[in-house]
Amino acid sequence: QKEVEQDPGPLSVPEGAIVSLNCTYSNSAFQYFMWYRQYSRKGPELLMYTYSSGNKEDGRFTAQVDKSSKYISLFIRDSQPSDSATYLCAMAGGNTGTASKLTFGTGTRLQVTL
Amino acid sequence: SQTIHQWPATLVQPVGSPLSLECTVEGTSNPNLYWYRQAAGRGLQLLFYSVGIGQISSEVPQNLSASRPQDRQFILSSKKLLLSDSGFYLCAWSAGTRATNEKLFFGSGTQLSVL
Secondary structure, eight states, X not given: OOSEEOOOOOEEEETTOOEXXXXXXXXXXXXXXXXXXXXXXXXXXXXXXEESSEEEEETTEEEEXXXXXXXXXXXXXXXXXXXXXXXXXXXXXXXXXXXXXXXXOOOEEEEEEO | OOEEEEEOSEEEEOTTOOXXXXXXXXXXXXXXXXXXXXXXXXXXXXXXXXXXXXXXXXXXXXXXXXXEEETTEEEEEESSOXXXXXXXXXXXXXXXXXXXXXXXXXXXXXXXXXX
């Protein structure tokens, strides 16, 4: 079993829809949760960074963490064609070390259609 | 503000040829630096990371090597490329706080095709 599981998609939604992207994980030591957005042939861009359980909102994006279920989500409201990208979740345990300990999901490809 | 530069964006190399990819970071000191490879459907694979000049940690045995000759410069090299070295290579940096929850920032990537 992988430490982090993420549905690869593709997920196709019409413009204006609410998008829900999810990851599950098995390591209960994870405390820090991130979402990256990656456009085709570009480097991943940090979108959301959260600590422990709860919600964090930034514009049209909401990150949600449920540590009891080991489940994290990224919601995109009023989705736009420019949101079409691959979204990667990542998580870390907050111990001494470096970001080399960051564990990534394989990414979900999202396509927002006109 | 901090920026990361990675070049070239695209590279086509014959099997057996050498490789040198370079990455530089601006606007920060003593960053941790990373090289990742991304294969389709397989996610990000950490290849090397460095916490300081001349300090390189290798995550997977392979045909590649890394060097950090200056504080904000990270180089990925190979003496003889293999077909299996093809992929999308990403350089990244994080603030050198020695914590696993550091935010990781990526360069724009190099698409390497070995033919």
